[in-house]
Amino acid sequence: MEGTSYIELSKEAVENNFSYLNSLVGPDTLVSHVVKGNAYGHGIDTYVPLALEKGAKHFSTFDAHEAYKVHQVTDGKVPVMIMGMILNDQLEWAIENGIEFFVFEFDRLRECIKVAKKIGKPALIHIELETGMNRTGFEFDKLNEVLRLVHYYPDQVEIKGICTHYAGAESFANFFRVKAQFQKFKKGVKFLAKNNLKAERLHTACSAGAVRFPKSRFDMVRIGILQYGFWPSQETYIEKIKPVGIGDEDPLKRVISWKSRVMDVKTVNQGEYIGYGMSYLATSEIKVATIPVGYGHGFSRSLSNTGRALVKNSRVSVIGTVNMNLMLLDVTHVDGVEKGDEVVLIGNQGDLSISVASFGDFSDQLNYELLTRLPRDIPRKIVK
Structure with missing residues (x-):
């Protein structure tokens, strides 16, 4: 039964945007495709298989429920990383199925070690550092305890990444705050490395960070809004593309x-x-x-x-x-x-x-807000 409206996802636009992303970050930096918020309203069930077909090699979600859906629709073919919420009673499923997840507080770290020991498989963790966002992440005075636990249980944890998140990389106004975070992150990574804790990948950049701060790309970038054909902000677009009004074309296409x-x-x-x-x-x-x-x-x-x-x-x-x-x-x-x-x-x-941006001109909604508020039951289909 068809609904009152429908959503189309352009295969050509996805291919175009992935090509742009790969040229932006280069061959040595992995793109993790962020599909939180029901793939920014595009629909996990529809968008993720399309992204996989077009070369996606890694996905990021906010919570375990989203990770479960991605794992299902990809048949476990690619790594999935949970950046936010995972309940303790969901850890066994995640570890058993090779789902990666952020660790930013001790209860989760201790519990995942306990579960990993029980089932005989290591937890694939990303250690998040608090660098100035003041949201989630280990403060630097807690890192010695992190080191103690990780070194004491080497068979129970595999360090897939060390990471942080910038507080507003999409805005010029936050430049010095982001720069300070970058420096603090490097200091934390150096401290951990001196104490024999190294990760497979370092990652700090979201879409805005990846565009505006090349040095923040490290080994992996977590790309959300950009892959769907939207710039994180008008400032980001202006700085990157520098339009002069004649002959400039947006390299992204709306999916x-x-x-x-x-x-x-x-x-x-x-x-x-x-x-x-x-x-x-x-x-x-x-x-x-x-x-x-x-x-x-x-x-x-x-x-x-x-x-x-x-x-x-x-x-x-x-x-x-x-x-x-x-x-x-x-x-x-x-x-x-x-x-x-x-x-x-x-x-x-x-x-x-x-454009989605035009909604922001006429209301108080951001690109992100309007897209993620699109109901999940609106039919979504892939078109050329």
Whole structure:
């Protein structure tokens, strides 16, 4: 049964973006494809097999539930790394199935050693250092205890990585804070190495870090938003591409398109209000198309009277209040709009496009927020 809207993922765009990423980081740096937040709204079940087909060699998730889904859809063919939440009672599954995970506090470290000893397989861990994000990670005064545990149980832990996370690498304003974190990370790695703890890989950079700070790439980068065709921020794009307005092309292509269909078309007389309340008054006779998508489907209510969509190769305005399941479009100046016509909410139609970034222009949503709020039950399909 088809839903009221659907999402298309472009195979060509994925291939293009992966090629750009590989040229950006070079052959010696592994790209870990971050698929948290249901693959940034693209859908783990649909996106991950496509990424695998196009050459992905490593995936990162936030929690064990996401890691389980990735492990299932890839048949365990590639490494999966949990960067955030894994409950103690999930550690046995992770260790048994070779799932990598961050360790940033002692309860998890001690428990994974205990579980690894019980099942006879080492825990594949990444030791996270606190360098200034002040979120998760071992403080430097705790590293001696980390060393003691790791060296005392060499058969129970395999150090796959040493890592940290930057506090806002996408913004110029955070430059000195990120630089300080980079230096602190190197100091921590050096201290651990002097005490006979070395990792298979060092990794600190997310999409913004990988673009803006080449030295932060080390052996692996954790790429989220960039692989889907979006820049972490306008600042990142400007700094990397340096557009001058003539001949500049975005090297990334958007993977996602979000589409629906016209449900109904009607004429509203001058002087009539449209939809709930009195937020929009028809100042002349207008033609209104009803679209079966609302805030319950991820189209923010804050886009009432401000949002845009594409219908019959024309850009049209959202009018009235966005409902839970419906929105209204002013199609007065678009000829021949009929029930069943395609409506593009994100993506291209003819020579026009609606970008995810444009939602930020009309609401308080970030790229990341809008994408990850797209409901999981919207059908997703791969197109050329």
